[in-house]
Amino acid sequence: ILYRTHYQSRNIEEALIANSIPYKIVGGIRFYERKEIKDLLAYLRLLINPYDKISLERIINCPNRGLGDKFEEILNTEYIFNPLFDFKKILENIINKIEYKITATKKEAILKFLELYKKLESFERPSDIIEELIDTVNYFDFLEKEYDPQEAESKKDNVKELVQSIYNFEKDSVKNNLHEFLYQVSLMQEKNEAQDNDQNQVQCMTLHAAKGLEFDIVFITGLEEGVLPSSRSLNENKEIEEERRLFYVGITRAKERLILTRAIYRNSYGQISDQLISRFLTEIPDNLITNIDICEMSQLQINSEFKNWLQVKSSTVLTFQDFANDLAKNMEFKESSHIKAQNKPSKILKAKTNKNKQNFFSAQKTQILQNSIWSKNQLVSHPKFGVGLIKSVEAGNDGNYNLTIAFKIGEKKILSSFVTRKK
Numbered sequence: 001i002l003y004r005t006h007y008q009s010r011n012i013e014e015a016l017i018a019n020s021i022p023y024k025i026v027g028g029i030r031f032y033e034r035k036e037i038k039d040l041l042a043y044l045r046l047l048i049n050p051y052d053k054i055s056l057e058r059i060i061n062c063p064n065r066g067l068g069d070k071f072e073e074i075l076n077t078e079y080i081f082n083p084l085f086d087f088k089k090i091l092e093n094i095i096n097k098i099e100y101k102i103t104a105t106k107k108e109a110i111l112k113f114l115e116l117y118k119k120l121e122s123f124e125r126p127s128d129i130i131e132e133l134i135d136t137v138n139y140f141d142f143l144e145k146e147y148d149p150q151e152a153e154s155k156k157d158n159v160k161e162l163v164q165s166i167y168n169f170e171k172d173s174v175k176n177n178l179h180e181f182l183y184q185v186s187l188m189q190e191k192n193e194a195q196d197n198d199q200n201q202v203q204c205m206t207l208h209a210a211k212g213l214e215f216d217i218v219f220i221t222g223l224e225e226g227v228l229p230s231s232r233s234l235n236e237n238k239e240i241e242e243e244r245r246l247f248y249v250g251i252t253r254a255k256e257r258l259i260l261t262r263a264i265y266r267n268s269y270g271q272i273s274d275q276l277i278s279r280f281l282t283e284i285p286d287n288l289i290t291n292i293d294i295c296e297m298s299q300l301q302i303n304s305e306f307k308n309w310l311q312v313k314s315s316t317v318l319t320f321q322d323f324a325n326d327l328a329k330n331m332e333f334k335e336s337s338h339i340k341a342q343n344k345p346s347k348i349l350k351a352k353t354n355k356n357k358q359n360f361f362s363a364q365k366t367q368i369l370q371n372s373i374w375s376k377n378q379l380v381s382h383p384k385f386g387v388g389l390i391k392s393v394e395a396g397n398d399g400n401y402n403l404t405i406a407f408k409i410g411e412k413k414i415l416s417s418f419v420t421r422k423k
Helices: 006-018 035-048 053-059 068-081 087-096 104-120 126-136 139-146 149-172 178-195 237-251 299-311 320-330 360-370
Strands: 023-025 202-206 215-220 254-260 265-268 271-274 291-293 340-342 379-382 386-395 401-407 410-415
Touching: 006 023, 006 149, 006 178, 006 202, 035 053, 035 104, 035 126, 035 139, 035 149, 035 178, 053 068, 053 087, 068 087, 087 104, 104 126, 126 139, 126 149, 126 178, 139 149, 149 178, 149 265, 215 237, 237 254, 379 401
Parallel strands: 023 202, 215 254
Antiparallel strands: 265 271, 291 340, 379 386, 386 401, 401 410
């Protein structure tokens, strides 16, 4: 499974763990084992367990509070004398005991640390806690000072993805509290440890890490504008070409089968946003790729049909559509659970339906749309609103089409004569 940047592995890892599929991160480390993630999780663990000495030792000087190495010795000494005290009492003792000779600057740093936890305790929602934590300790500034620009950006992306994982947890979980979130993270880490010795593992890596490697089956994920190509490359033609070369590296890693995936929308900090299809997908000739819309398929259908498809020898079946065609001939699905398989954006393969239900006008509209140069999920350009993604196409008058287009500013209904196709 290939992806553009490291932060994308979080969703993939969690899905693999949930389905008990062993995996390995090639050229990197697992999401919840990355330093910046472990730092922030340690802050959260100390919040729900004030007796967690290991977490306190990890974060008391991260970001740097100027406490120095000697402070670690003082901290260990105080714990030896008072092993049953919580971290607040331990730090208060260190400040107040004359023999420790804590300077005014260090006292101020410790008091700010204690004040941070007093503030965090006033929040209930895990997402509010993590955002307040990151802002208060200036964690992004710390990363920028500590690492080179490229690595700092990668680590910041990981932190943002951690925040996103907490938002997802709040949306999906019944027990919506920090303790439950950390418990789920611990369970995932335990499952990872149990799978470490499994030799049959899914290989997960960035496109950069995949150079020189080959696999029978390859998934490339996140084929959306701003993901692949990266958002940092969108304004520079030279950067876009580099992203295109990187995509080429990815697709040429597959020896037998290649599956390209994209998200129609993403949840960003609790806000749903539509995703523009990657220009790299639209550049692939129609005869070389089959578009499969799985939005209306149940998870059981997806699992079953792809499993059967992958068992067919690659020499006898070129695309998923070849398999879907045979499937449609031999099976009759209910109207509520059908497969969509597209050769071209305007041509949809459906399961058998009652032809008598079609009326003349719908048939006429279907014919007009099939002859149209406009189609759903096509990139277009507007002189005022910029690049957008067609969400729906309706036959209009005088050879025009009524297009519903998603732009960055929102959805607009526009006549096709006012936009141009994006190549």
